[in-house]
Amino acid sequence: MAGNCQGKTFWKSYFLLFFTLGIILFKTVESRSIIKSDKCPPRCSCTRDTAFCVNAESIPKSLPVGIISLTFVNATFRNIKENAFAHLPFLQFLLLNSNTFTVIEDDAFWGLTHLQYLFIENNNIASFARNAFRGLRSLTHLSLANNNLKSLPSRLFKPLNLLHDVDLRGNIFHCDCQIKWLVEWLRRTNLSIPAIYCITPLSLQNQKIGDLSDKDFSCITTDFALYQTLPFQSISAEVYTFNEDLYVVFAQPNTGCSFLKWDYVESVFSKYQSISARSAVYCKPIIVQNQLIVVVAQLFGGSFIYKWDSNTQRFLKFQDIDVSKIRKPNDIEAFQIDKDWYFIIADSSKAGSTSLYHWDRNGFYSHQSLHPWHRDTDVEYVEINNRHRLILSSSSQAPVIYQWNGSRKQFIEQSEIAGMMDVQMVKHFQHHRDTFLLLTRFIGDSKVLRWEGSHFTAIQTLPARGCMVLQPFRFDHRQYMVLGSDLSFTQIYTWNTELKLFLPFQELNIPAPRMFRQVSEGNKDLLLVSSFKGNTLVYLHLVVDLSA
Template identity: 45%
Template sequence: MGGAGILLLLLAGAGVVVAWRPPKGKCPPRCSCSKDSALCEGSPDLPVSFSPTLLSLSLVRTGVTQLKAGSFLRIPSLHLLLFTSNSFSVIEDDAFAGLSHLQYLFIEDNEIGSISKNALRGLRSLTHLSLANNHLETLPRFLFRGLDTLTHVDLRGNPFQCDCRVLWLLQWMPTVNASVGTGACAGPASLSHMQLHHLDPKTFKCRAIELSWFQTVGESALSVEPFSYQGEPHIVLAQPFAGRCLILSWDYSLQRFRPEEELPAASVVSCKPLVLGPSLFVLAARLWGGSQLWARPSPGLRLAPTQTLAPRRLLRPNDAELLWLEGQPCFVVADASKAGSTTLLCRDGPGFYPHQSLHAWHRDTDAEALELDGRPHLLLASASQRPVLFHWTGGRFERRTDIPEAEDVYATRHFQAGGDVFLCLTRYIGDSMVMRWDGSMFRLLQQLPSRGAHVFQPLLIARDQLAILGSDFAFSQVLRLEPDKGLLEPLQELGPPALVAPRAFAHITMASRRFLFAACFKGPTQIYQHHEIDLSA
């Protein structure tokens, strides 16, 4: 079409060339028009009969209730579009479609409370944008995507809620070559009247996590241990009532966990895996019948029992842990009988044999291997005294200290964060505790009410240091370490009817998905999936 606006159409079949001229635009009612511009005031709806060559349009106090997609397709030559004191409250996606030449868009002093994220799509020539003095509490992320020509943006006079929804805006402003007027926060109360451009994006906590139920695994269990064998993650469960160690793997077809192999182990309390190259070992600590070592020398074979472990020392095992000492793998088995002895078993040739007896006569309930000051340490909890810390020296463990203010501790677990070592101490009734190593002993940091707790398990999942405090009588508490405070803060509750009497937790990453296993004593093992939620979306 030329400057005169003539369109040549070739009529098929007739072979006749006909000149067609679009109808001349009219000035709509309640509008005043000149050759290139129009001002409309008080129109009940959006005027449409303008000349297609119109360059400037101002709409004041119209009765338009919303700007719909393609509202201005009939006037594609617009360079300036102004709305003021109108009653519409919503701007839909592609409301300004076709206005590729628009440079100035002013939407001021209206009642807009919502603007769609693609409302400004296609405005590739826009240099000046004003959304000032409306009712916008937030703006959708990516609202300004593709508006690379912007030089001035005015957002002042809106009641912005300065929560996670404005985080993207704070992160966007420093990245553009445009002056941005943002105005002040209307809320929350702590930020009321604070200028948006004074807010620090780093102070916003806009990432949440959630654990949602994924799968149930039949029998009850006392322990759950993850391991990787031949490049594939696995889980082994100690199922005392079923009398077995159950190994689970991922079924890529069904996208679920499935049983892969089971090891007969009556009254088993802990199944501890160890992978050494192509070989897989599983220590099955049993209350009755003696603890056993199972072995798979190479892939393709099934696990088979190879050794009965320290039958005269391990009379009533309660926990088993794997640790490495001077480059060699060892197991420590905590024994809870008066006549038995917590025993360190280290590899010697094809099997594992007693290297040292520890803590005899104290009815140990739990062992935890950890490293302090660059040296191996071992922490034992018992039914008869406070937890005792041993350190490795001269080829054996020697008592170093005990933990003050820690009576009736059933189990201990540790984690590291920010260069510090922390302990989670489980107490059945009373307050479970979080302690921090100060270089000479563990000091109390935090207390958390316990209601029938047998497990207080720290877990590092993705970027989050979590800890789960189990309960036999109430909901189990999922807590997250807040680095700014250095304390565990409540995050989520897990409980009946799915989670009943938890005894152990573990996590595993499979197919880019993260899962939490919860071994339950009075119900089946539950599997939860870990989700990250972006609150700024």
């Protein structure tokens, strides 16, 4: 990269260049009279090899075709357009100093295959088109000094294979992601380039651009873009893999369970199978001993367990769930403890009971009743420090924490999370070694809590009136949280590792969201969204490099 010696070398070359050109022009003018004929346009002075234009209103088309040197001073036009000099193919020297140029367009110098020296100094140029210098295969010296350049498009200098000297001084470079490519280019180039400096932002002011490091830039961001619209309402979503194929199942309130299969050719979810249920609230797939089991929870008419039959290629009902315990199901969680499969249904009726079921070779059977009469709204299975816990939220009391007792093979009530009544949903996530809990409230504030070894402590409060869902999800190393509201836009948050808090990231317009599920397939990261009052949606998670 350029240092003081290179700067001196550059300006020595620069001085010698103008000195030599001055002698050439002087000798040329001395040996032949300046041309003032129809071949030299108004406001220009011409010889056979040179043209010098002052106050020109455009680039004249009537300049002598054979000139090798052209100068514009105090020109009144502002843009240099495509093919602006194509009618002067023999130019070797082009001086565009002290004008009012503001924009240099793509292919502005196309056709100047012999041009070696290009000086565009002391103008008001704020931007160059990415392909402005395309076609300048002989250019060796370039100066863009003393303009209003805050950045330069990446690969601007790529066509200039013979370039030796570049001067970018005297510009107002804003050192953000748009200039990161220039930093990297300065590190690896062997060109002679006098030092240039950041003018903004204030944190980098007067720092040498070539000395900036990657940590000075934060150029990778993300976005969620609508990818697929599924023409039905839904209130739950679950993702599973069976026989090496990817599936998703949605609970539709008036229809039942809708199964979609990932189409590896079209890269979309396509309709696959269904289970009829007139008041489905949850469809939970569980893979047990290579069997696909689906628990279907209904508000009316009872809840059932289905099994996939590979011979008939259909779901067959093979178990009923006790209606005396499960009257108004709200949520289902499935998990393993010591290789045994369990699922638990949160029941929100006054007379029902949240119930735990255990797989026993041929089916799931009632194992334990928890928290009767408390109108449970949600249940979450959490494993912390190799201890199995259930957290039940309720519309009648604070969330309750149960811990698994290995000798009794039951969950024992351990404690409650005080000060959080009427919680609609409870979800958790783990970040590094910490475990966090998300509690959703429809009236009042929702909260983020962190496990402190024996209890959860609130670390963040979120205004959440009208919210039914607060869920975490993760793509690669990026941790997100989504707050879905019935009264306003859905808000996606991103985790800030320094502040250890969630910060607002993006808003989505989703009517009455009820559940979010992430799924990754191939190079696609997708977010599934169940909506009670609108279409079911699939969003694509995009990673965007702002420096590209």
